[in-house]
Amino acid sequence: MAPTYDESALAGTGVIASWQASILRGSFASFGGRLVLTDKALIFSPLDLEGTLQVINLVLKAVELPGEQVISELASSAKKAPISIALNNIASLELTGGSRLLTPPSVRLTTKVGSVYDFGVLAGIGFPNLSTKNEAAAADLLHQVHAHIPAAT
DSSP, rough: OSSSSOOGGGOOOOEEEEEEEEEEEEEEEEEEEEEEEESEEEEEEEEOHHHHHHHHHHHHHHHTTTHHHHHHHHHHTOOOOOOEEEGGGGEEEEEOOOOOOOOOOOOEEEETSEEEEEEESSSSOOOOOTTTHHHHHHHHHHHHHHHOOOOOO
């Protein structure tokens, strides 16, 4: 599974750092992806699950299990567009929760126009929610983004 865009395509646009992340709905991850910090924006790019969904659909048909409803729900989350938030539009970014059994450390980003985004942050795909490396990744995200938000004029 890859982000819906190729991060290397951003090579000339000042990519500073990236983290494994998910959009949170309540306490649970809605869909996973990458948070990419550039010199101008923080971008969340959902994982591209299209190929994975096609394989799942084939398997369900092969074993004659009904799964079209599940597949269509997954497909709708697989087609999410990247979210790009200009650094000069970030009003706040704060840690809202530490590692828990069912969720990684979470951060809340609020824009100057009042939009709110909750993200779970992982050190990588292979790290369980309770890994201390996830806490370090969330702290790094906060530090990096705060360091690159333009000062108010």
